[in-house]
Amino acid sequence: EAGVAQSPRYKIIEKRQSVAFWCNPISGHATLYWYQQILGQGPKLLIQFQNNGVVDDSQLPKDRFSAERLKGVDSTLKIQPAKLEDSAVYLCASSPHSSGRPSTDTQYFGPGTRLTVL
């Protein structure tokens, strides 16, 4: 079974520039997550999709971050314009969760995209 794919793996930009990350979840997984992980910290959820609808974007800085999940499959996360504090690893995860049962759901993570903002 193919895992979660992310690209690019690394990106270096200057502040105020724009950047986009792409994620291809595991086939058939209904739920897709984008996380931001700053060095030395745990992942912070930015946005959660259930199929192509947004379930939770409460921690997404909407003035500069946007995300979409077209046709309930691939997803892109965009930052425009980037700030120095956006330097982090951006992780995409997917899970097969599609029911209303309490969580027995496992999240499968991609390798992440390491963003450096200069």
Added chain:
Amino acid sequence: LAKTTQPISMDSYEGQEVNITCSHNNIATNDYITWYQQFPSQGPRFIIQGYKTKVTNEVASLFIPADRKSSTLSLPRVSLSDTAVYYCLVGDARPRNAGNNRKLIWGLGTSLAVNP
């Protein structure tokens, strides 16, 4: 939101059993306890999940006391390759539109160093 507390770091030696305890005093009835492992430059990887008592798989065991206010991840006979950060998560990952807001919160994790 379910807050967890775990040691920041632990040291061990190859072949030893390692137990990492996580405190989650405000765990709710529908919350599950999940542990993930993360190696440098990789995304986290699911290790084990449980609701009560004891769960065991080919990688680890998870011990949960009756009050569920803590849990212990047990790694038998660790090797150098078990050096990683281990995260304890408590929550109920049902979608928010199901009226549930006990989403999973990731803390700082426990950095385990296994020495030769």
